[in-house]
Amino acid sequence: MSFFIYDLIFLVLFLTVFSVFLYTRKKNLKREGLLYLYRTSWGIKMINRIGKRHNKAMRILSWLSIISGYFLMAGMFYLVYVLVKIYFFVPEAVRAIKVPPIMPLVPYLPQVFKLEFLPPFYFTYWIVIIAILAITHEMAHGILAAYNKVRIKTTGFGFFPFFFPAFPLAFVELDEEMMQKKENFAKRAVLSAGTFANVLTGILFFGVLTAFFSFSFSAAGITYDTYATQPIFINEITSVNGINLNSPSYEELLELSGTSEQQLIEIKSGEETYLSTEEMISSQENGEEIFLYQSAPAIKENLSSIITKINGVPLYNIDDLVNELSKYSPGNEISITTISDEGIVEKTLVLEEHPGQEERAWLGIGFVNQEKGGLIGRIVNLASFKDPHVYYKPKSGEWSIFVYNLLWWLVIISISMALINMLPVGIFDGGRFFYLTVLALTKNKKIAKQSFMLLTKFFIFLFFLLIVFWGISWIR
Numbered sequence: 001m002s003f004f005i006y007d008l009i010f011l012v013l014f015l016t017v018f019s020v021f022l023y024t025r026k027k028n029l030k031r032e033g034l035l036y037l038y039r040t041s042w043g044i045k046m047i048n049r050i051g052k053r054h055n056k057a058m059r060i061l062s063w064l065s066i067i068s069g070y071f072l073m074a075g076m077f078y079l080v081y082v083l084v085k086i087y088f089f090v091p092e093a094v095r096a097i098k099v100p101p102i103m104p105l106v107p108y109l110p111q112v113f114k115l116e117f118l119p120p121f122y123f124t125y126w127i128v129i130i131a132i133l134a135i136t137h138e139m140a141h142g143i144l145a146a147y148n149k150v151r152i153k154t155t156g157f158g159f160f161p162f163f164f165p166a167f168p169l170a171f172v173e174l175d176e177e178m179m180q181k182k183e184n185f186a187k188r189a190v191l192s193a194g195t196f197a198n199v200l201t202g203i204l205f206f207g208v209l210t211a212f213f214s215f216s217f218s219a220a221g222i223t224y225d226t227y228a229t230q231p232i233f234i235n236e237i238t239s240v241n242g243i244n245l246n247s248p249s250y251e252e253l254l255e256l257s258g259t260s261e262q263q264l265i266e267i268k269s270g271e272e273t274y275l276s277t278e279e280m281i282s283s284q285e286n287g288e289e290i291f292l293y294q295s296a297p298a299i300k301e302n303l304s305s306i307i308t309k310i311n312g313v314p315l316y317n318i319d320d321l322v323n324e325l326s327k328y329s330p331g332n333e334i335s336i337t338t339i340s341d342e343g344i345v346e347k348t349l350v351l352e353e354h355p356g357q358e359e360r361a362w363l364g365i366g367f368v369n370q371e372k373g374g375l376i377g378r379i380v381n382l383a384s385f386k387d388p389h390v391y392y393k394p395k396s397g398e399w400s401i402f403v404y405n406l407l408w409w410l411v412i413i414s415i416s417m418a419l420i421n422m423l424p425v426g427i428f429d430g431g432r433f434f435y436l437t438v439l440a441l442t443k444n445k446k447i448a449k450q451s452f453m454l455l456t457k458f459f460i461f462l463f464f465l466l467i468v469f470w471g472i473s474w475i476r
Contacts, residue, residue, distance in 0.1 A: 008123075025038070040156045041155065051146025061144070061193075063189075075422075084466070141190055188440075198415070198417045199418045213392075216403070217393065218395060219393075228296050228362075231289045232289065240267050258282075294364060296363065298363050304338035308337045309336070311334055318367065328361045336348075425460070
């Protein structure tokens with residue numbers, strides 16, 4: 001039985017138990033606006049004990065929390081800048097991302113939108129991650145509030161009834177009158193505490209992720225990204241699947257490739273033979289040049305992207321592959337063991353001569369540099385301890401992959417939640433944090449309020465434009 005079936009069973013059981021729990025305790029459930037809140041006193045004694053007994057540590061954490069808040073806010077400004085550049089000026093990247101710019105991460109979203117660059121996201125992941133992050137986030141608010149002698153009235157959780165289970169939340173309800181009387185520094189410390197806790201949670205579980213990976217996976221092969229390609233001028237193409245052409249245009253090439261019934265299209269330019277697919281041709285812009293696959297052993301044999309052995313010799317990285325291929329000459333026959341959807345497959349193929357280096361054996365596979373720069377790259381590529389071109393075998397089968405992906409999502413969402421919560425918009429912690437910062441600098445409530453409202457309206461308008469450009473990208 002697949003994890004998807006287990007996950008659906010767990011979803012049904014969770015909703016059933018949760019509904020019964022709320023029904024039997026409905027006196028504690030109150031509606032406030034669009035939200036239903038379940039108020040309790042869970043954890044208040046522990047929060048007060050931590051906040052009131054460690055004054056020196058709380059003072060240090062207050063400073064670290066505020067400093068972290070400013071770094072996260074700056075990071076969020078940069079992240080929005082990057083999103084604007086992509087959504088306004090790179091429509092092909094927007095189409096590849098597929099999802100709208102404002103889209104909550106709900107269960108099964110990567111599976112529904114077929115986002116192959118992300119691991120699957122199950123309901124089990126969602127509920128575990130939400131529980132960990134919401135509890136630590138709100139407890140951090142409460143602990144620094146207790147340190148600053150702000151009374152905690154209630155704790156609990158809430159949800160939007162029309163969207164559950166997509167938008168749950170936890171809360172620590174503070175005495176707002178006491179909060180308003182505190183100095184500006186204390187208010188900023190309490191507001192930024194939740195995001196600081198998210199950062200610490202992300203760091204902690206990144207360590208857990210690293211340790212789990214080292215114990216649960218082992219290098220067992222290499223992976224490559226593509227077959228060898230080469231650019232050629234379109235007007236120099238002389239035939240497509242045996243049909244002779246004379247200086248064809250891109251439109252003619254595209255039209256002819258669409259009529260082919262073969263999976264691989266054979267394209268000739270002079271004496272050279274290339275291979276391609278209709279999808280590959282149509283994905284390239286109309287220009288003078290086009291990239292085609294070179295007619296190499298790997299693509300002709302439809303070689304899987306995971307190679308574990310050559311003539312029975314195990315491969316653990318790219319250097320192993322290069323060293324092993326260097327033992328053979330063009331024309332030698334080798335046996336290659338691969339892993340595909342069908343399982344372990346062994347193929348026999350004949351090596352050819354490298355187009356640019358005489359007497360060097362050539363397989364015809366390519367490796368793409370997958371290092372990501374910038375803030376987005378650092379967030380998404382947190383698993384940098386993994387070599388992207390090494391195949392890692394899970395020691396406990398699918399369970400190793402299931403737990404690894406859970407930890408990976410936990411790290412990613414921890415950092416993402418910290419960033420988003422410090423967006424200087426009214427509904428987030430960053431909104432009030434920004435207001436208090438301007439107030440601390442100007443000592444003028446009117447200026448602070450106007451700055452806060454102006455920035456909130458600016459970001460709302462900006463996100464509206466992102467939605468518009470997301471829609472436009474699909475009709476270009």
